[in-house]
Amino acid sequence: MSERPEVKTDEQATTSGHRSLVGKLLLMAGGMFAFGFALVPLYDVFCEVTGFGGRTNTEAAVVVERPDESRTVTVEFVATLGGFAPWDFEPAVTTMEVHPGRLYQTHYVARNRTSGELTGHAVPSVAPGSAARHFQKTECFCFTPQAFHPDEERDMPVVFIIDPNLPRHVDRVTLSYTFFAGQTVAGRTN
Amino acid sequence: MSNTVTQAPAHDDHHEAPKGLVRWLTTTNHKDIGTMYLLFALLMFFVGGAMALIIRLELFQPGLQYVQPEFFNQMTTMHALIMIFGAVMPAFVGLANWMIPLQIGAPDMALPRMNNFSFWILPFAFTLLLSTLFMPGGGPASGWTLYPPLVQQTGDALPFVILAIHLMGISSIMGAINVVVTIMNMRAPGMTLLKMPLFTWTWLITAYLLIAVMPVLAGAVTMLLTDQFFGTTFFHAAGGGDPVMYQHIFWFFGHPEVYIMILPAFGIISEIIPTFARKPLFGYDAMVYATASIAFLSFIVWAHHMFTVGMPLAGQLFFMFATMLIAVPTGVKVFNWTATMWRGAMTFETPMLFAIAFLFLFTIGGFSGLMLSIVPADYQYHDSYFVVAHFHYVLVPGAVFAIMAGVYYWLPKWTGHMYDETLGKIHFWLSVIGVNVTFFPQHFLGLAGMPRRIPDYATQFANFNMMSSIGAFIFGLSQLMFVYIIFKAIRGGAKATAEVWDSPKGLEWTVPSPAPHHTFDEAPQVK
Numbered sequence: 001m002s003e004r005p006e007v008k009t010d011e012q013a014t015t016s017g018h019r020s021l022v023g024k025l026l027l028m029a030g031g032m033f034a035f036g037f038a039l040v041p042l043y044d045v046f047c048e049v050t051g052f053g054g055r056t057n058t059e060a061a062v063v064v065e066r067p068d069e070s071r072t073v074t075v076e077f078v079a080t081l082g083g084f085a086p087w088d089f090e091p092a093v094t095t096m097e098v099h100p101g102r103l104y105q106t107h108y109v110a111r112n113r114t115s116g117e118l119t120g121h122a123v124p125s126v127a128p129g130s131a132a133r134h135f136q137k138t139e140c141f142c143f144t145p146q147a148f149h150p151d152e153e154r155d156m157p158v159v160f161i162i163d164p165n166l167p168r169h170v171d172r173v174t175l176s177y178t179f180f181a182g183q184t185v186a187g188r189t190n
Numbered sequence: 191m192s193n194t195v196t197q198a199p200a201h202d203d204h205h206e207a208p209k210g211l212v213r214w215l216t217t218t219n220h221k222d223i224g225t226m227y228l229l230f231a232l233l234m235f236f237v238g239g240a241m242a243l244i245i246r247l248e249l250f251q252p253g254l255q256y257v258q259p260e261f262f263n264q265m266t267t268m269h270a271l272i273m274i275f276g277a278v279m280p281a282f283v284g285l286a287n288w289m290i291p292l293q294i295g296a297p298d299m300a301l302p303r304m305n306n307f308s309f310w311i312l313p314f315a316f317t318l319l320l321s322t323l324f325m326p327g328g329g330p331a332s333g334w335t336l337y338p339p340l341v342q343q344t345g346d347a348l349p350f351v352i353l354a355i356h357l358m359g360i361s362s363i364m365g366a367i368n369v370v371v372t373i374m375n376m377r378a379p380g381m382t383l384l385k386m387p388l389f390t391w392t393w394l395i396t397a398y399l400l401i402a403v404m405p406v407l408a409g410a411v412t413m414l415l416t417d418q419f420f421g422t423t424f425f426h427a428a429g430g431g432d433p434v435m436y437q438h439i440f441w442f443f444g445h446p447e448v449y450i451m452i453l454p455a456f457g458i459i460s461e462i463i464p465t466f467a468r469k470p471l472f473g474y475d476a477m478v479y480a481t482a483s484i485a486f487l488s489f490i491v492w493a494h495h496m497f498t499v500g501m502p503l504a505g506q507l508f509f510m511f512a513t514m515l516i517a518v519p520t521g522v523k524v525f526n527w528t529a530t531m532w533r534g535a536m537t538f539e540t541p542m543l544f545a546i547a548f549l550f551l552f553t554i555g556g557f558s559g560l561m562l563s564i565v566p567a568d569y570q571y572h573d574s575y576f577v578v579a580h581f582h583y584v585l586v587p588g589a590v591f592a593i594m595a596g597v598y599y600w601l602p603k604w605t606g607h608m609y610d611e612t613l614g615k616i617h618f619w620l621s622v623i624g625v626n627v628t629f630f631p632q633h634f635l636g637l638a639g640m641p642r643r644i645p646d647y648a649t650q651f652a653n654f655n656m657m658s659s660i661g662a663f664i665f666g667l668s669q670l671m672f673v674y675i676i677f678k679a680i681r682g683g684a685k686a687t688a689e690v691w692d693s694p695k696g697l698e699w700t701v702p703s704p705a706p707h708h709t710f711d712e713a714p715q716v717k
Contacts, residue, residue, distance in 0.1 A: 017375050018300050025367045029405050036409025036439055040424060043435045052502065053432055082428055123427050129502060180428035 054125035054132050054176075060143060061136040061161075066101040068164045073098055074172045075162070079108060082180035085120060086113045087148075089179045092155070100164040103138065107155040108177065112148035121145045122156075122177040131173045134163035142177060215310070218302035219707060220287045223309050225604070227284030228597070230312060232673065234276030235590075237320070239666050241269040246628075246662035248645050249655050262645035263331035264323060270334035271351075274451065275358045276316050278585065281593045282454040283308075283365045286393050289600060290369060292698035292705060293387045295378030295714045300371040308364035315357035322347035322354075333643060335440055336411065338425040338433045342418055349419070352411045359404040366400035369393055378697070380716035384475065387696050391478050392457030395485045399446045399453070402489075407443040410436060434499050441492035449488045452552075452584060453481055455592030456523060459545050462599050463527050465694040466542035467534025473526040480519035480526075487516045497565050498572045506565045513563035517556065524553055537692075540614035544595035547587055547622050555583030558633065573643075576636025582629045586665075587622070594621070594672065601679050602686035606704030609679040617675060620668035627661025 047055040075098055077091035088111040098104050112118045122142040126132040137143075141156035148154065162173065208216060217223060244265050248257050257265070287305065291298055299305050322329040327345010330336065341348070373394045377386070386394075413424040413436070423429025425436045456477075464471045471477065493501060493509040501509075527549055536542070558580040562568050571577060602608050631654035636642075640651045647655065686703040697716075701709045 018371050021371050021374060022301070022367055025370055025401055029363050029367075029401050031405075032402050033405035033409050036406040036442075037413075039439050039442070040413075040435065043432070043438065047432070050502065053434055053500075058430075121428075123430075129500065178427060182428060 048133075050129070050133075052129050052132075054127050054129055056124050056126045056132050056135055056175075057137055058124065058142060060138055060140070063103070063136050063138060063161050063163075065103055065161070066164055068100045071100055071164075073100060073162055073166065073170070075104075075160075076172065076174040077106065077108070078174055078176040080176065080178045082123070082178045085179055085181045086118070087111065087120060087179055087181075088113060088153075089177075098162060100162045100166055103159055103161045105139075105157060105159045107157045108141065109153065109155055110146070110148070110179065111153035112151060115150045117147070117149060118181065119145050119147045120179050120181050122179045125176045125178070127174045127176065128170065130167055131162075131170050134166040135173060135175065136161050136163065216306070218298075218306050220291050220299045220302070220305065221604075221705060221707065223299075223305050224284045224287030224289075226309055227280045227287060227312075230309070231277050231281035231284060231593075232676075234272050234280070234316065235669070236673075238269050238272035238277055239669065241265045241272070243662060243666050245269065246659040249647070250659040251656070252647050252649050252652050254646055257645065259645045260328060260331060263333075263643065264329040266643050267330045267333055268319070268323070271319060271330075271355075272316070273585075274334065274447075275355075275362075276312070276319075278451050278589050278593070279362060280312060282393075282396070282451075283362075285389075285454065285458070285593070285596050285600075286365075286369055288604065289698060290372055290390050290393060291376070292603075292701065292709060293390050293696055294373065294376065294381055295697050295710045295716065296372060296376035297708065297710050297713075299368050300376055301368045304364050305368050308361045308368070311357050311361040315354045315361065318350055318357070319354040322350050325350070335437075335444070336414065337440075338414060338417065338436050341414060349415060352415045355411050356408055359408045362400050363404050366397035366404075369397040370401070373397075378710070378713045378716050384478065385716060387457075388460035388471065388474070388477055388481075389454065389457035392453040392460075392481050395481050396450050396453045399450050399485055399488070403443040403446040403450075406439060407447075410439045410443065413439075434496075437496045437499060438493065441495045442489075444495065445492040446485075446488040448581075448584075449484060451589045453485065455548070455552075455589045456481060458592045458596040458599070459527060459548055461696070462541050462545040462595055463530050463549075465599075465691050466539060466545070467531045467536050468692060469530055469534045470695070471526070472529035472532075473522070476522055477526055480522040483519040484516060487512060487519070491516065494563055494568070497568045510563055510565050514560065517560055520556055524549065524556075539598075539691075540609070540611060540618055541595045541599035543615065543618045543622075544591045544598065547618070548591045548595065551583055551587030551591070551622075551625070555580055555585075555588055558583065571636060573641055574636035575632045575640045575642055578642050579629050579632035579636060582632070586629065587625050591621070591625075597676070599691075600698070601676065602690045603698060603701075603703050603705055605679045605683075606686055606702075607679045607683035608686050608690075609675050609683065613671060613675050613678075617668060617671040620671070621665060624661050624663075624665025624668055628658050628665055629661070631655075631657045631661075 047053050075096045077094055079089045079091055081087060081089055088109070090109055092107045092109055096104060096106060124137070124140070124142045126135045137158060137160045139157060139159035141158065146156065160175070214222065214226060244257060245262065248255060248262055287299060325346045327347060329347050330341065330344050330351045332341040332344065344351070373386070373390060413422070416422040417424050417426060423431040425431045425433045427433065460471055460477055491509055491513045493505065494513045497506060497509070558576065562571055562577065562580060598609060598614055635651055635654050638651065640647055688702050689699045690703060697714060700714065
């Protein structure tokens with residue numbers, strides 16, 4: 001036990017060494033916690049740039065028509081209900097043959113199946129992912145919340161254009177809408 | 191060393207060490223805490239094992255026999271969470287607590303009070319987790335990966351599960367910080383980094399992995415919590431979120447996590463094989479660099495868990511090749527272990543048997559992993575029993591066998607008594623047969639198309655499932671022997687010498703067996 005005092009000074013010396021290393025490691029842990037959340041905006045940017053996950057525009061796009069008559073692309077329309085939304089919801093036509101660079105219009109039909117006021121909104125998605133950023137909508141019911149009276153049935157228009165730069169190997173593009181009950185619009189708090 | 195022994199009682203008086211339960215609640219001694227971690231892991235191994243047996247009982251025959259599908263799903267989820275966070279990880283932390291100070295000649299862990307705290311969080315975390323089974327809606331049933339939107343359908347249990355995961359994460363991070371500080375600051379004079387024993391080395395790297403990824407898991411489950419209760423839409427498509435993003439964040443944690451569960455195992459095997467082959471480890475430096483490379487690569491392969499969610503071709507190719515690249519450093523390790531045994535004067539005591547079984551069976555798990563890394567093949571194997579077979583091969587005869595090997599190897603050092611070698615060998619053979627009968631047929635089930643996480647299956651899968659269930663009961667019940675052998679060695683048995691084995695290398699073999707309460711009060715000199 002005679003050596004106790006000497007051990008104490010040793011301990012004090014190492015304690016400060018411990019403290020600075022612990023500080024750095026805690027900082028690293030905190031940094032990685034923040035990094036987990038930083039992945040959210042990074043993922044958004046990544047999806048918007050690459051079209052990964054079928055991300056497509058949710059605000060009106062400004063486009064110029066440059067029709068490419070030599071090429072025909074099949075566009076398929078899909079409708080899905082999110083959760084247990086009380087609507088009827090389907091595309092007016094399920095496929096269209098289109099030329100890249102030209103604007104086309106179609107519409108979806110939705111009906112409020114309840115006897116109350118309902119507001120819903122549609123979230124768009126395009127497959128395959130490599131076509132997503134070449135698929136532009138200039139007018140779409142998905143840009144704003146859609147309010148329905150009891151039992152109301154309504155046509156909801158979509159105007160779209162496929163960019164002539166669509167990769168050559170893509171000859172079929174699917175536009176899918178999922179209709180959710182509620183106010184918020186995908187990606188934006190309008 | 192006799193000096194240390196005579197000093198010990200006086201030392202205890204000085205601290206007025208409490209007895210009984212209070213001693214264990216308040217202890218800051220690395221050996222006490224290591225023991226508690228190991229016993230806790232053993233308990234959780236049986237809790238998680240009981241759940242596995244419920245799963246295998248239900249799958250013994252097609253049709254629904256014993257449990258409802260909802261409960262079956264809770265069992266698969268809880269089995270995984272408990273085995274990963276409650277059994278394998280605490281067992282490694284327990285071994286780290288016991289052995290790292292002994293291996294580097296330090297008197298204790300660097301942060302003894304935090305050490306106590308990080309252990310005592312665990313019983314609360316797992317009480318919380320297990321209590322969810324009795325809540326309205328039952329426990330979590332979405333698989334341990336907790337994918338939204340399915341996990342959002344969990345009943346009242348969800349916030350409790352998330353809180354329990356937070357607690358486990360905090361405990362792991364504190365444990366990891368303690369390991370790093372101990373290793374960086376408290377090595378005996380002369381022990382340079384490249385003279386450290388490999389178990390210490392692998393733990394140093396594992397600790398950095400833990401500090402890097404546990405906070406990411408904490409972030410992911412926090413987002414689940416706020417999505418459910420605070421109106422955020424990180425993973426809700428309706429609000430502009432994306433459930434696929436959860437999978438990316440989760441597996442950014444999840445893939446390094448699987449290396450957290452195997453790197454310390456590599457360390458244990460690298461200690462045991464040289465001892466029983468009576469040769470120094472072949473390619474020590476290569477082993478260190480291979481471990482570091484595996485740790486680095488583990489951060490850039492996460493998306494191979496989710497090839498089927500859809501990904502650009504370039505992404506699939508990148509993650510496929512990066513995954514295959516991991517086979518290179520892993521191959522270096524397997525080669526070096528084999529080369530260590532080459533022309534060695536080998537004996538086959540229980541730790542060595544487990545180590546050799548590890549080497550052989552872990553490699554099988556590695557190969558099925560390579561098959562899964564091939565994108566077009568993965569489209570078929572994904573979420574099938576082939577995946578179940580793969581990760582159980584790397585985790586049971588991989589991580590768990592390494593832990594058992596380590597326990598047999600160091601048990602005489604901890605208790606001062608040799609374990610019963612005959613019983614140890616019987617335990618080994620029952621385990622190795624049980625494991626293979628359980629998991630090998632699951633490869634065939636998966637290739638034939640049986641999906642994972644289902645309580646019922648088509649009748650053509652009946653035979654292999656029956657075999658698998660029989661193997662599971664052999665393996666599960668033979669672990670009762672493991673408990674018996676451990677407690678027998680604690681209570682008595684042949685006296686172990688300080689060296690225990692035939693001239694093993696390492697500072698832990700220079701202290702008496704059992705290792706006294708305080709060791710290396712004066713740092714040894716390493717040449």
